[in-house]
Amino acid sequence: MNIIEPLQIAIEELSKLPTIGRKTAQRLALYILKSDKDSVANLIKAVTDLKEKIKFCSVCFNLSVDDTCEVCKSPKRDKSIICVVEEASDVIAIESTNEYKGLYHVLGGVLSPLSGKGVESLKIAELVLRVNEPDVKEIVLALNPDTEGETTSLYLTRRLKPLNKRITRLPTGLPLGGDLEFTDHATVGRAILNRIEL
Amino acid sequence: MNIIEPLQIAIEELSKLPTIGRKTAQRLALYILKSDKDSVANLIKAVTDLKEKIKFCSVCFNLSVDDTCEVCKSPKRDKSIICVVEEASDVIAIESTNEYKGLYHVLGGVLSPLSGKGVESLKIAELVLRVNEPDVKEIVLALNPDTEGETTSLYLTRRLKPLNKRITRLPTGLPLGGDLEFTDHATVGRAILNRIEL
Numbered sequence: 001m002n003i004i005e006p007l008q009i010a011i012e013e014l015s016k017l018p019t020i021g022r023k024t025a026q027r028l029a030l031y032i033l034k035s036d037k038d039s040v041a042n043l044i045k046a047v048t049d050l051k052e053k054i055k056f057c058s059v060c061f062n063l064s065v066d067d068t069c070e071v072c073k074s075p076k077r078d079k080s081i082i083c084v085v086e087e088a089s090d091v092i093a094i095e096s097t098n099e100y101k102g103l104y105h106v107l108g109g110v111l112s113p114l115s116g117k118g119v120e121s122l123k124i125a126e127l128v129l130r131v132n133e134p135d136v137k138e139i140v141l142a143l144n145p146d147t148e149g150e151t152t153s154l155y156l157t158r159r160l161k162p163l164n165k166r167i168t169r170l171p172t173g174l175p176l177g178g179d180l181e182f183t184d185h186a187t188v189g190r191a192i193l194n195r196i197e198l
Numbered sequence: 199m200n201i202i203e204p205l206q207i208a209i210e211e212l213s214k215l216p217t218i219g220r221k222t223a224q225r226l227a228l229y230i231l232k233s234d235k236d237s238v239a240n241l242i243k244a245v246t247d248l249k250e251k252i253k254f255c256s257v258c259f260n261l262s263v264d265d266t267c268e269v270c271k272s273p274k275r276d277k278s279i280i281c282v283v284e285e286a287s288d289v290i291a292i293e294s295t296n297e298y299k300g301l302y303h304v305l306g307g308v309l310s311p312l313s314g315k316g317v318e319s320l321k322i323a324e325l326v327l328r329v330n331e332p333d334v335k336e337i338v339l340a341l342n343p344d345t346e347g348e349t350t351s352l353y354l355t356r357r358l359k360p361l362n363k364r365i366t367r368l369p370t371g372l373p374l375g376g377d378l379e380f381t382d383h384a385t386v387g388r389a390i391l392n393r394i395e396l
Binding site: 049 | 210217
């Protein structure tokens, strides 16, 4: 006997999700099977709504329920700063710090020639248009500090430099509460090179 | 800015699933959001079908698309042996070994007075009826080797003994390919007590 078809299909679909292996997918499927109808209906509705109710902000490409996202709409945000991030999840990460009050621009990825991601597949032209506005004074490049993120930052710096706005980026260094001994070599090495005068 | 509502709700619903924490739920929700419509539709259909197409076998309470499951229907299975398991997932585990050719009986849990699971909440009366059939010669108790599983096995043994059928259970011992040093004390202790004459 094999696993019956509807269960088999559910396991296959669930194991396509990130971090979910076959064993976990089977566990999830059996859990769903044992859950009451209402819980399953809620789960299905939540996933459906995710796809149907959320779109991308027409200004900054952040997630939004309306045409323009909450950040772009808010009168409290500082419209002179644009923080450039790779993905909408980075906006969530920065917002949760409560330290940033400017606007965002979600690129939708990074330049990655090997996986065929070029300039035209990212929201770079849209960024250049926004930066050109006279209100904008500063662009914060907050891409991930990996090879592709740094390459993209370099490209954006060159592209935005002629517009004569202040361009900043997030510093790399030791994570707060971290431990020199257990921090990777590359991070420690870069921190020594970029040591700060006191 | 908080996380927008449909995303927030999806994260909450997904994090109700076993093994899925908030961080993973957010990752899954954002992944689903970025997936194309067809993939999401397939996922939703798979989960819906799981609940709508699968029922419990009227004989052994295994998962089934029909009134009677594949195992009970198969003419190839040995109808003289019934293997008693806690959950349908245990049937999948035993079937995947290809070593068992008899029938099953899924109890739907184990006796657990603390969480209010008594004899009437399990399919025990149904088991007794089945064991009473003259065709049945052996009952294999394949419950999990934990306190509740062992208590339930003990209860079932007492209950089935008067029916004068052969009652067996799965042996406990060292897992194949395991390592004495890294096997838990309880398993090694039990293995020493139950050592086998050569």
